[in-house]
Amino acid sequence: xxxALPWIGVALLSAAPLTGMGNYPLHLMIMCLLWxxxxxxxxxxxxxxxxxxxxxxxxAVGAYGVVMAWNLFGLSPWxxxxxxxAATALIAFVIGYPCFRLKIVGHYFALVTxxxxxxxxxxxxxLRDQTGGSLGATPNTxxxxxxxxxxxxxxxxxxxxxxxxxxxxxxxxWVWTRVDRSMARLALEAISQEEDAAASxxxxxxRLKLGVTVISALMTCLGGAxxxxxxxxxNPETVSGIGVSLQMVFGAIAGGMFVRLxxxxxxxxxxxxxxxxxxxxxxxxxxxxxxxxxxxxxxxIIFMPKGILGAxxxxxxxxxxxxxxxxxx
Amino acid sequence: MLALRNISAGYAGFQALFDVSLEVKxxxxxxxxxxxxxxxxxxxxxxxxxxxxxxxxxxxEGRRLNEVASYELVSHxxxxxxxxxxxxxxxxxxxxxxxxxxxxxxxxxxxxRLARVYRLFPRMEERRRQPAGTLSGGxxxxxxxxxxxxxxxxxxxxxxxxxxxxxxxxxxxxxxVRRMSAEGYTVLIVEQNIRQVLKVxxxxxxxxxxxxxxxxxxxxxxxxDEIKKAYLGI
Amino acid sequence: xxxxxxFLLEAIVNGVLLGGILALLALGLNLIFGVIDVVxxxxxxxxxxxxxxxxxxxxxxxxxxxLAFPGCTVVVAALGAxxxxxxxxxxxxxxxxxxxxxxxxxxxxxQGAATLAFGVEFRNIGVRLPIFEVGGMFLSLAxxxxxxxxxxxxxxxxxFLKRTYLGTAIRAISQDRTTMPLMGVNPSRxxxxxxxxxxxxxxxxxxxxxxxxDIHPAIGLSFGPIAFLVCVLGxxxxxxxxxxxxxxxxxxxxxxxxxxxxxxxxxxxxxxFIGFMFWRPQGLLGGKS
Numbered sequence: 001x002x003x004a005l006p007w008i009g010v011a012l013l014s015a016a017p018l019t020g021m022g023n024y025p026l027h028l029m030i031m032c033l034l035w036x037x038x039x040x041x042x043x044x045x046x047x048x049x050x051x052x053x054x055x056x057x058x059x060a061v062g063a064y065g066v067v068m069a070w071n072l073f074g075l076s077p078w079x080x081x082x083x084x085x086a087a088t089a090l091i092a093f094v095i096g097y098p099c100f101r102l103k104i105v106g107h108y109f110a111l112v113t114x115x116x117x118x119x120x121x122x123x124x125x126x127l128r129d130q131t132g133g134s135l136g137a138t139p140n141t142x143x144x145x146x147x148x149x150x151x152x153x154x155x156x157x158x159x160x161x162x163x164x165x166x167x168x169x170x171x172x173x174w175v176w177t178r179v180d181r182s183m184a185r186l187a188l189e190a191i192s193q194e195e196d197a198a199a200s201x202x203x204x205x206x207r208l209k210l211g212v213t214v215i216s217a218l219m220t221c222l223g224g225a226x227x228x229x230x231x232x233x234x235n236p237e238t239v240s241g242i243g244v245s246l247q248m249v250f251g252a253i254a255g256g257m258f259v260r261l262x263x264x265x266x267x268x269x270x271x272x273x274x275x276x277x278x279x280x281x282x283x284x285x286x287x288x289x290x291x292x293x294x295x296x297x298x299x300x301i302i303f304m305p306k307g308i309l310g311a312x313x314x315x316x317x318x319x320x321x322x323x324x325x326x327x328x329x
Numbered sequence: 330m331l332a333l334r335n336i337s338a339g340y341a342g343f344q345a346l347f348d349v350s351l352e353v354k355x356x357x358x359x360x361x362x363x364x365x366x367x368x369x370x371x372x373x374x375x376x377x378x379x380x381x382x383x384x385x386x387x388x389x390e391g392r393r394l395n396e397v398a399s400y401e402l403v404s405h406x407x408x409x410x411x412x413x414x415x416x417x418x419x420x421x422x423x424x425x426x427x428x429x430x431x432x433x434x435x436x437x438x439x440x441x442r443l444a445r446v447y448r449l450f451p452r453m454e455e456r457r458r459q460p461a462g463t464l465s466g467g468x469x470x471x472x473x474x475x476x477x478x479x480x481x482x483x484x485x486x487x488x489x490x491x492x493x494x495x496x497x498x499x500x501x502x503x504x505x506v507r508r509m510s511a512e513g514y515t516v517l518i519v520e521q522n523i524r525q526v527l528k529v530x531x532x533x534x535x536x537x538x539x540x541x542x543x544x545x546x547x548x549x550x551x552x553x554d555e556i557k558k559a560y561l562g563i
Numbered sequence: 564x565x566x567x568x569x570f571l572l573e574a575i576v577n578g579v580l581l582g583g584i585l586a587l588l589a590l591g592l593n594l595i596f597g598v599i600d601v602v603x604x605x606x607x608x609x610x611x612x613x614x615x616x617x618x619x620x621x622x623x624x625x626x627x628x629x630l631a632f633p634g635c636t637v638v639v640a641a642l643g644a645x646x647x648x649x650x651x652x653x654x655x656x657x658x659x660x661x662x663x664x665x666x667x668x669x670x671x672x673x674q675g676a677a678t679l680a681f682g683v684e685f686r687n688i689g690v691r692l693p694i695f696e697v698g699g700m701f702l703s704l705a706x707x708x709x710x711x712x713x714x715x716x717x718x719x720x721x722x723f724l725k726r727t728y729l730g731t732a733i734r735a736i737s738q739d740r741t742t743m744p745l746m747g748v749n750p751s752r753x754x755x756x757x758x759x760x761x762x763x764x765x766x767x768x769x770x771x772x773x774x775x776x777d778i779h780p781a782i783g784l785s786f787g788p789i790a791f792l793v794c795v796l797g798x799x800x801x802x803x804x805x806x807x808x809x810x811x812x813x814x815x816x817x818x819x820x821x822x823x824x825x826x827x828x829x830x831x832x833x834x835x836f837i838g839f840m841f842w843r844p845q846g847l848l849g850g851k852s
Contacts, residue, residue, distance in 0.1 A: 051660045053667075098841040106659055107602050111795045112840055118788045119833045126826035242788055246667045253664065287678025287780065294672025301665040302653045377745060403747030415742040417735045428735050431728055432747035480747065 010170065017162050026158045028275065032268050033169040034226055039251040039263035040172045041219030044179060044212055046249070047257045049105070053245045054113030057120035058217045060240035061088050062224025064124060064131060067139045067234055070152065072130065077153040081225055085218055092217035093210065100209040114242060121241035136235030139228065153229050161230050168226060172219060176260050179212065250297045259313055330355045330515055331484055336385035338375045345371040347539045353484065353517050358510040360526045360547065361519045363536035369519040370412055372536065373488050377409045378402055389484070403432050406483035412492060414473040418462030422453055422472055425461050429479030438481060446475040449508070467498035471505065487518040491525065503529050527551050571821060573700040578817030582810035583710035584771055588790040589797065589805035590717055591764035597800035598737045598757045600659070601651055604666040606765060607787030608673035613639040613769025614778045615681055618688050628690065636766030643762020644755050670783070677780035685777040692774065709771035716767050717806070733757055737800070792836045798849025808847055
C-alpha cells in the first residue's frame with residue numbers, strides 16, 4: 001500500500017486540472033511545479049555541500065536564450081534548447097572544474113558562483129539593445145492565428161502547460177532519485193564531510209562533483225526555458241542575479257533539501273505565502289512577502305535547518321524507531 | 330588555595346575523570362603526573378572551566394568555582410598556560426604579553442609586570458617585537474608562561490610545559506619552574522616527564538585512567554615502587 | 564591623443580576614488596569574517612538602512628549633516644550588534660554555510676522591511692557638492708570627500724586594532740579563539756563589539772554613499788556582491804588584501820567602463836575575479852584557503 005502511495009498521488013495530481021478548476025488556480029499549480037523543478041535541481045548540489053548562489057546564471061541562459069533565439073534569429077526552442085543546454089553544461093564545467101580541482105568550497109565556492117550569477121545579470125543589462133535591459137523581453141508571439149504553436153513552443157492553453165510542467169517535475173524527481181541511489185551519492189556525502197579522506201580511498205572527487213553540478217545546471221536551464229515560454233516575459237531581476245538565486249536557496253532549504261520532495265514543499269510554501277499575502281493585503285503592500293520570506297529563512301535556519309519536510313521526516317522516523325527499541329530491550 | 334573534592338568530568342559519552350580530589354596550598358609547586366590519556370589535560374581544563382564538571386566541588390581560597398565562567402577565572406587569580414603553548418602566532422611577543430594583562434585589574438600593573446617577566450625571561454625582551462609564531466619551541470613556552478604571569482595570578486596552571494621540546498630546552502623550562510617556585514609562586518603543573526617534574530615539585534599526585542592512584546611529597550612519590558617500575562624503568 | 568589621455572586619467576582617478584569606498588566596505592566585511600568567521604551577505608542591506616537613516620535624519624528631522632552622519636553610524640552599529648546577537652549567535656555552532664545563508668534571510672528581510680517602510684521611490688538626500696576641475700579632469704567633491712573619509716576611517720580602525728587592548732583582543736581572537744577565556748576575555752563580548760564595529764563601518768560607508776547616489780530598497784544588490792568579491796579577491800579575512808583588491812577592482816570597473824559601456828566594466832571586473840580565483844584561490848594575500 002505504501003509503495004502505491006506516490007503513484008496514487010501522481011494520478012490525483014494529473015487528474016486535478018480536469019476537475020474544472022479555474023485558470024488562476026491552474027496557474028498557481030503550474031508555477032508551483034515549475035519552481036519545484038528548479039528548486040529540486042538546486043538541491044541536488046546543495047544537499048551535497050555545494051551551495052551555489054549563482055544558479056540564476058543557468059536560469060538566465062535558458063530563459064533569455066530561448067527568447068533571444070526566437071526574437072533575433074527566428075530559431076525555434078526545439079533548435080535553440082540543445083545549443084543552450086550545451087552552453088550551460090560548458091559554463092558549469094568551466095566554473096566547476098577549477099573550483100573542484102582547487103578545492104574551492106564553502107564560502108569561496110558560494111561567492112564565486114555569486115559572481116557568476118551577477119555576470120549573467122550584468123551581461124543581460126549591458127546588452128540592453130538586444131535584451132531590452134532592465135525592462136525585460138517578450139518572445140514574439142506565434143499565437144496570433146493559432147492557440148498553440150509547436151514550433152514556437154507557445155501554448156495559450158494552461159492545461160497543456162500543466163501537463164508539460166508536471167512531466168518535467170516528475171522528471172526532476174526521477175533524476176533526484178537516480179542521483180540519490182547511485183554510489184555517487186554516498187561518495188559525495190563522504191566528500192562533503194571529509195573531502196581528503198574520501199579522496200584517499202580513491203573516490204574521484206572532482207568528477208563526481210562536476211557530474212552533479214552539470215546535471216543541476218542543465219535542469220535549471222530547462223526550468224528557465226520553461227518559465228520564459230510559459231510566462232512569455234523575462235527580465236533580469238526575475239531570472240538572474242542574487243535575488244532569484246537566493247530564492248532558490250530559500251525554497252530548497254525551507255522545504256528541506258535532503259529529502260526528495262523537500263524542494264517541492266518549499267516551492268509550494270513560498271508561492272502560497274506570496275498568494276496569501278496578496279489576497280489578504282492587496283497589491284499595495286509591496287515588500288511584505290519579501291520581509292516574511294527573510295524572516296522565515298532566518299527562523300528556518302536557526303530552528304529547522306533540515307526544512308519543513310526534513311524535520312517532519314525526522315520526527316516521523318524517531319516515532320517509528322521508539323517502539324522497536326522498546327521491544328528490543 | 331585550590332581544592333578539588335570528588336571531581337568527575339568528561340566529554341560527550343565518555344568520562345575522563347572519576348572522583349578526583351587534590352589540593353594546592355599557597356607557595357607549593359604541585360605536580361600531577363601520569364601516562365598519556367590519563368586525564369591530566371582534562372583536569373586542568375576542568376579547573377579552567379573550559380569543561381563542566383559532572384560531580385564534585387572545586388574551590389579557590391574557599392570560593393566555589395564550579396559555576397564560574399571560564400573568562401572570570403583570571404579575576405579569581407588563576408592563570409592557565411595551555412598545552413602546546415597556544416600563543417597568538419601573528420601577534421608580537423609583547424602583544425601576547427599585553428593580552429595576558431587584558432583584565433582591567435591587570436592593566437594597571439602592566440608596566441611593572443612586563444618588567445618582571447622580562448627579568449625572568451630576558452630572551453623575551455630581546456624578541457619583544459617578533460611575531461610569536463616565529464619563536465622556537467622553548468621560547469614560545471617562556472612567552473606563554475610570561476603571558477600567564479601578566480595577570481598577576483595567585484595560582485599558575487602549567488599544562489605539559491615540556492611537551493614537544495628538545496631535552497636541553499626541557500632543562501631550561503624546568504629551571505624556570507624551579508625559579509618561580511623559589512620566588513614563591515603557587516604552581517600546579519601537569520607533566521609526563523616524571524623525573525624532571527618531581528625534582529622541582531613539593532608534592533605530587535599520580536593520575537591514571539582518570540583516577541588518583543597515589544599522592545605524597547615529591548620525594549616520597551619518586552620512591553614509590555609503582556612509579557619506579559612503570560615510569561622510571563627501575 | 565591629449566584628450567584621450569585626460570579622459571583615461573580621469574577614469575583612473577575616479578577609479579581610485581571608487582576604490583576608497585570599496586576598501587571601506589571590504590574592511591567591515593573582512594573584520595567580521597576574520598574575527599567571527601561569518602560572511603554577512605546582508606552587509607549592503609545594512610548600508611542601505613544606514614542611507615535611509617541619514618536621509619530621514621537630515622531631510623525629515625532637519626538634523627545638520629554633521630549630526631545626521633554620526634547618528635546614522637550609531638544606528639547601523641547597533642544594527643550590526645543586533646544582527647550578531649539575535650541571528651548569528653544561535654547558528655555559530657552550525658555549519659558555516661548556514662551562517663552565510665541566515666544572513667541571506669536577513670538580506671530579504673531588510674529589503675522587504677525597507678520597501679514596506681519607505682516605499683520604492685528613489686530618494687535623494689539632496690546635498691549637492693560641486694564638481695571641480697583639475698587639469699582638464701572633472702572630479703566630484705563628493706567622491707573626493709568620500710575617499711578621504713574612507714581613508715581616515717581605515718587609519719582609525721588600524722590604530723584601534725594595533726594600539727588598544729580591545730583591538731589587540733580582536734586581532735587575537737581571530738588567531739586563536741579557544742585561548743581567549745584564559746586571558747579573562749569573554750569571546751562573545753568581543754564578537755559583539757566586532758559586529759558593532761563592522762556595523763559602524765557600514766554606517767560610515769552609508770554616509771559617504773548617500774552623498775553620491777539615490778536611495779532605494781534594492782540598492783544593496785548593486786554594490787553588495789562587489790564588496791564580497793573584493794574581499795575574496797584580497798583573501799577573505801585579510802584587511803590589507805581587501806584594501807589592495809578594492810583598488811584593483813575599482814580600476815577594472817572604472818577603466819573598463821571607460822573603454823566599453825558602464826556595465827561591461829563590471830562584467831570585466833567579475834570575469835577578472837573568476838579568472839583570478841582559478842589562478843590563486845586563496846586570494847591576493849589570503850593564508851587559509
